[in-house]
Each structure stands twice: as structure tokens, then as C-alpha cells.
Amino acid sequence: MNQKQKDIPARKHFTFTLNRSRLVFVIVMSFAVLAVVWPGHAIFSDPLPLIFGFPLSFAWVILWVLISFAAMTGLYVSDHKHKAEDV
Amino acid sequence: MESGTAILIIVGLYLLVSLVMGILPSLRITSGVDGYVAGDRNMNVFIMYFVLGASIFSSFAFLGGPGWAYSRGAAAFYIIAYGLIGIVPLYFFGPRAWRLGKKFGFVTQAELLANRFSSRSLSVILGLLSVAVFIPYLTLQMIGSGYVLNVISEGLIPYWAGAGITYLVVLIYVYFSGVMGVGWSNAFQGMIMMVLAWILGIYLPTELYGGIEEMFTAILDSGKEAMLQAPGLAGNGSEPWNWWGYGSAVLVSAVGFSVWPHFFMRSYAARSPKSFRLSVVLYPTFLLFMVPILLIGFSAVVAFPGVEPADSILPYILMQLDLPAVIIGLFCAGALAASMSSGDAILHSAASIAVRDTIRPLLKNPIQDNTERFMIQMLVLVIGLISYLFAVVIDISIVSLLLGAYGGVAQIFPVVFAMFYWPRATKSGALAGLFGGIAVNTFFLLLPELKPLPVHEGIFGLAVNVILLISISLLSRPDDPERVEKFTESGSA
Numbered sequence: 111m112n113q114k115q116k117d118i119p120a121r122k123h124f125t126f127t128l129n130r131s132r133l134v135f136v137i138v139m140s141f142a143v144l145a146v147v148w149p150g151h152a153i154f155s156d157p158l159p160l161i162f163g164f165p166l167s168f169a170w171v172i173l174w175v176l177i178s179f180a181a182m183t184g185l186y187v188s189d190h191k192h193k194a195e196d197v
Numbered sequence: 198m199e200s201g202t203a204i205l206i207i208v209g210l211y212l213l214v215s216l217v218m219g220i221l222p223s224l225r226i227t228s229g230v231d232g233y234v235a236g237d238r239n240m241n242v243f244i245m246y247f248v249l250g251a252s253i254f255s256s257f258a259f260l261g262g263p264g265w266a267y268s269r270g271a272a273a274f275y276i277i278a279y280g281l282i283g284i285v286p287l288y289f290f291g292p293r294a295w296r297l298g299k300k301f302g303f304v305t306q307a308e309l310l311a312n313r314f315s316s317r318s319l320s321v322i323l324g325l326l327s328v329a330v331f332i333p334y335l336t337l338q339m340i341g342s343g344y345v346l347n348v349i350s351e352g353l354i355p356y357w358a359g360a361g362i363t364y365l366v367v368l369i370y371v372y373f374s375g376v377m378g379v380g381w382s383n384a385f386q387g388m389i390m391m392v393l394a395w396i397l398g399i400y401l402p403t404e405l406y407g408g409i410e411e412m413f414t415a416i417l418d419s420g421k422e423a424m425l426q427a428p429g430l431a432g433n434g435s436e437p438w439n440w441w442g443y444g445s446a447v448l449v450s451a452v453g454f455s456v457w458p459h460f461f462m463r464s465y466a467a468r469s470p471k472s473f474r475l476s477v478v479l480y481p482t483f484l485l486f487m488v489p490i491l492l493i494g495f496s497a498v499v500a501f502p503g504v505e506p507a508d509s510i511l512p513y514i515l516m517q518l519d520l521p522a523v524i525i526g527l528f529c530a531g532a533l534a535a536s537m538s539s540g541d542a543i544l545h546s547a548a549s550i551a552v553r554d555t556i557r558p559l560l561k562n563p564i565q566d567n568t569e570r571f572m573i574q575m576l577v578l579v580i581g582l583i584s585y586l587f588a589v590v591i592d593i594s595i596v597s598l599l600l601g602a603y604g605g606v607a608q609i610f611p612v613v614f615a616m617f618y619w620p621r622a623t624k625s626g627a628l629a630g631l632f633g634g635i636a637v638n639t640f641f642l643l644l645p646e647l648k649p650l651p652v653h654e655g656i657f658g659l660a661v662n663v664i665l666l667i668s669i670s671l672l673s674r675p676d677d678p679e680r681v682e683k684f685t686e687s688g689s690a
Contacts (some may be wrong), residue, residue, distance in 0.1 A: 146278040147444045157425035163410030167427035171274045179481035186478045
């Protein structure tokens with residue numbers, strides 16, 4: 111959380127290379143934070159309907175594990191396509 | 198008696214294999230500190246994956262996870278939620294720590310910070326703090342193992358002996374093989390846990406209700422739908438929890454997750470930044486194993502109401518159902534695996550950090566590499582023994598009090614972040630932020646009634662921490678740019 115609070119005012123003096131895939135990743139993960147903490151989880155907080163047998167509130171969290179896994183995989187692939195020497 | 202023997206044989210076999218898996222790597226590591234603490238920076242993706250995964254699969258997850266689901270319902274999702282967020286910073290921190298470690302020979306987190314902020318006292322104090330939180334953590338893992346063996350053997354194995362035997366095995370392989378012993382045994386233990394979690398998590402709902410959907414329907418029909426309504430129930434198990442409490446617990450845990458000193462320092466052990474990143478990327482697959490663990494807890498809600506304490510729900514279910522001895526034996530092995538795979542990492546890190554960050558900076562003369570390794574091994578024994586004494590002698594409420602201090606770990610995050618990404622951060626800023634944050638966190642931990650908002654005390658600590666870090670840094674003179682650049686430019690090879 112501090113990450114986000116701090117990097118906005120300090121962007122100029124900031125030593126972080128935000129290429130496009132990293133930017134997409136940061137956006138997806140920011141949504142993930144909103145989704146599993148608040149307000150996302152508060153919207154999808156009901157037990158019903160059951161999705162594949164799981165209550166909606168549970169299925170929602172599992173869905174975001176899968177999304178963040180996909181996002182991290184995408185970031186990994188793109189990072190290492192750009193920087194083959196960075197092993 | 199016959200089933201008792203079968204259980205003991207399975208547990209004995211499990212311990213033996215763990216021991217062998219843990220000792221074998223000692224034949225391959227080099228004799229210095231680099232080999233013992235950082236595994237010669239040569240750990241592959243497979244082992245690293247389990248080392249990272251074991252951090253969440255402690256006794257807390259294996260016994261506490263079902264306990265939370267059983268007593269507080271949806272509140273237990275917080276374990277999954279914080280893991281999902283908390284692992285991400287490690288993707289960026291890890292490779293930087295690895296490169297600096299390789300270049301300058303660092304093997305702990307405090308070494309990095311002490312070097313960036315040119316402060317020996319920072320290293321000494323962080324070292325002391327780490328050991329102070331690691332000992333109760335280790336004690337808790339030991340209590341878990343002693344407890345499980347005692348309950349499942351129906352008193353055949355006394356509590357002190359259960360914890361003693363289990364941790365003797367851990368002590369031996371950590372003593373001889375260092376981090377590689379931790380790694381190899383964690384891979385074996387991790388696979389046991391994964392398989393068992395899924396077997397039990399699917400078997401129990403099917404056996405008791407006829408399926409997962411039927412189980413949740415039964416919970417809803419029994420008038421407990423409040424339990425499945427996020428964010429679940431509050432600590433007392435009857436009123437709904439609020440989003441302030443749930444959200445802040447997730448955030449503080451997530452912020453602290455990547456900077457746990459024993460977790461963070463694993464990045465040095467990786468073979469390459471790329472292989473470390475891959476282990477981090479695969480980490481969410483480990484999180485999915487929390488799903489069956491929680492299903493175990495939910496399966497008891499309707500079938501076995503009113504079990505106290507909630508953490509004992511898993512052994513309780515197993516004793517109620519007339520299960521074959523093999524299953525119970527395997528469950529024992531799984532619970533021990535959960536305890537051991539976290540306990541060994543903690544034990545190893547506590548000793549390494551104590552010597553590397555606290556004792557070494559205080560010595561006048563530099564010590565030889567082999568002497569240092571020997572000192573770490575001695576401390577493995579000493580810390581193991583102290584924690585064991587805590588586990589068998591001391592009242593458990595002391596342990597739970599110390600556990601409350603974990604919000605303090607999150608206070609390391611802003612400093613670590615600034616170390617890599619904010620060149621303007623200074624020594625005074627870092628010290629002020631860190632200690633201001635810890636002080637505020639501890640204050641509200643001890644006096645919760647003074648909190649202005651009903652959120653986790655770590656949030657207040659973090660707010661003060663960040664404000665102090667930024668303002669004091671800007672007010673003080675910039676640190677030596679050459680030294681700072683080493684850290685901020687560590688992003689590429």
C-alpha cells in the first residue's frame with residue numbers, strides 16, 4: 111500500500127522503470143487489492159449463488175488468485191522477452 | 198493397539214525420510230557461510246517453490262486454517278487474500294537483493310539495510326528484533342507438533358516427547374545442511390501436505406454431506422448463512438466482522454509478508470534472479486492449497502458444532518470418524534510436515550541472523566568464515582533448545598502475547614522499499630520511520646481502546662512510519678550518492 115502512496119509524488123526521483131507490461135501488471139494488481147479487500151469483496155460478499163459448489167464470497171477470492179497468477183505469469187514472460195540477458 | 202502401531206510406523210517413516218532428505222545436501226554445500234546460509238546461491242526453482250510455499254503452510258495454516266473456517270467462516274479467506282497481494286513485492290525485491298548479495302556477499306536482509314543506510318546499529322537492532330519474534334514463532338510450531346502427536350496417539354506419545362522427537366530431527370538436518378537441508382526437506386514435506394490437504398478437503402465434505410455443494414447448502418440451511426457472508430464472523434464467533442477489521446488485517450499481513458526476514462533472505466539462495474522470479478510467479482498455485490484446508494473446517498460446521506478450541510477441529514474430526522489407521526498416520530505426517538517445514542526455516546534464519554547481524558557487527562575483529570559458520574551452527578542448537586523449553590515449560594499465553602507483535606514486521610516494508618527505489622531516503626529517515634512505526638504499532642497493540650478507527654494497529658504504525666521516513670529524509674542531508682546508487686541501480690544485471 112505504501113508503495114502506491116509513495117511512488118506518485120516521488121515519481122521524478124524514483125528509480126523504477128515502468129514499461130508497458132509492468133504498468134499493466136501494476137494496474138491489474140491494484141484492482142486485485144480493491145477486489146479482495148474492499149470494495150470488491152463487499153459487493154461479492156453474499157453466500158449465494160453457489161458457483162461450482164462454492165459460495166460466491168469464496169469463489170470470488172479463488173477467482174482473484176487465478177487472475178493474479180495469470181497476471182504474474184504474463185509479467186514474467188514479458189520481462190524475460192525484453193531482457194534475455196537478465197538471467 | 199494395532200492401529201496405534203500402524204500410526205507410529207507411518208510417522209516414524211515420515212520422520213526418517215525427512216531426516217535423510219535434510220542431511221543429504223550437506224554432502225554438496227561448501228563449508229563456508231555462503232553455503233550454509235545462502236546455499237551457495239544455487240537453489241533451483243523446484244526447491245525454491247516449496248521453500249516459499251512452506252512459509253504459508255505452517256502449523257497455523259494446517260490447524261488454524263480449518264479452525265478459522267470452522268469458527269469464523271468467511272473471515273478465513275483473509276489468509277488467501279493477503280498471500281495473493283503479499284507475494285508481489287518479492288518479484289521486484291528478490292532479484293535486486295540477489296544481485297547485491299552476489300556482488301557484496303550479503304546473506305541477510307539487515308545486511309542490505311545496514312549497508313544502504315550505513316548504520317551498524319540498524320543491523321544489530323533488526324537482528325535482535327528478528328530473534329525475539331522468531332523464538333515464539335518456533336515455539337508455536339513445536340507446540341503444534343507435540344499436540345498433534347499426543348492427540349492422535351491417544352496419549353501414547355506424551356506432548357513433550359512428540360515435540361522433542363520431531364524437533365530433534367529438524368535440529369539435526371538444519372545443523373548439518375543449513376538452508377539446503379531446509380530446502381530439500383521442505384520439498385518432500387510440501388508434497389506430503391499438498392496431497393493430504395486435497396485428499397482430506399475432498400474426502401470429508403463427501404463423506405459427511407455427499408459433496409462440496411451439499412456441504413455449503415447444509416451450512417446455509419442450518420441458519421448460519423452469516424458465516425459465509427464475507428467478511429465472516431468477528432473473533433468471538435457470533436457477530437459479523439466489519440470491513441475495517443478484515444481489510445486492515447489483510448493489508449498489514451500483505452505488507453509484512455514479503456519482508457519477513459527469513460522469507461526475504463531466501464532470495465539470496467536462488468540460482469539466478471530468473472529462477473527466483475519463476476518461483477514467485479508459481480506461488481499462487483500454493484495458495485490454492487488453502488482451499489481444501491478451509492473446506493476441512495467448513496465440513497465440521499454442521500456435523501460437529503461447539504468444538505473448543507476451534508483449532509483442534511481437524512484432529513477432532515479425524516478421531517470422530519472411524520478412519521483407517523493409515524489415513525490417520527498420514528494426517529499426522531502432514532501436520533508434522535506443516536510444523537517442521539516452517540520451524541526449520543525459522544530456526545535456520547534465527548541463528549544466521551543472530552550471528553550475522555547482531556554478534557558480528559559488535560565484534561572488534563573480523564571472524565573467519567568457518568568460525569562464523571560454526572557459531573551459527575551452535576546458535577541453531579541454542580535457539581532450538583530455548584524454544585523447546587518455552588514449548589514445554591512456559592505458559593502458552595506468553596507466546597500468544599508475543600505473536601501480537603507481528604504487526605511490527607510490516608514496519609520493515611517502507612524501509613526496504615525506500616532502500617531500492619527512493620534515492621533520497623537517508624539514515625535518519627530510515628531509523629526514525631522504522632522505530633516510530635514499531636513504537637506506534639506496539640502502543641496500539643497494548644492499548645487497543647485508544648485506536649481512533651477500528652483497524653489493525655499495524656496501519657497506524659505504517660502511517661507514522663511513512664510520514665517519518667519521508668519528512669526526516671527530506672530534512673536531513675542526502676546519503677552518499679555512490680553508495681545509494683549501488684542499491685537503486687540494482688534493477689538490472
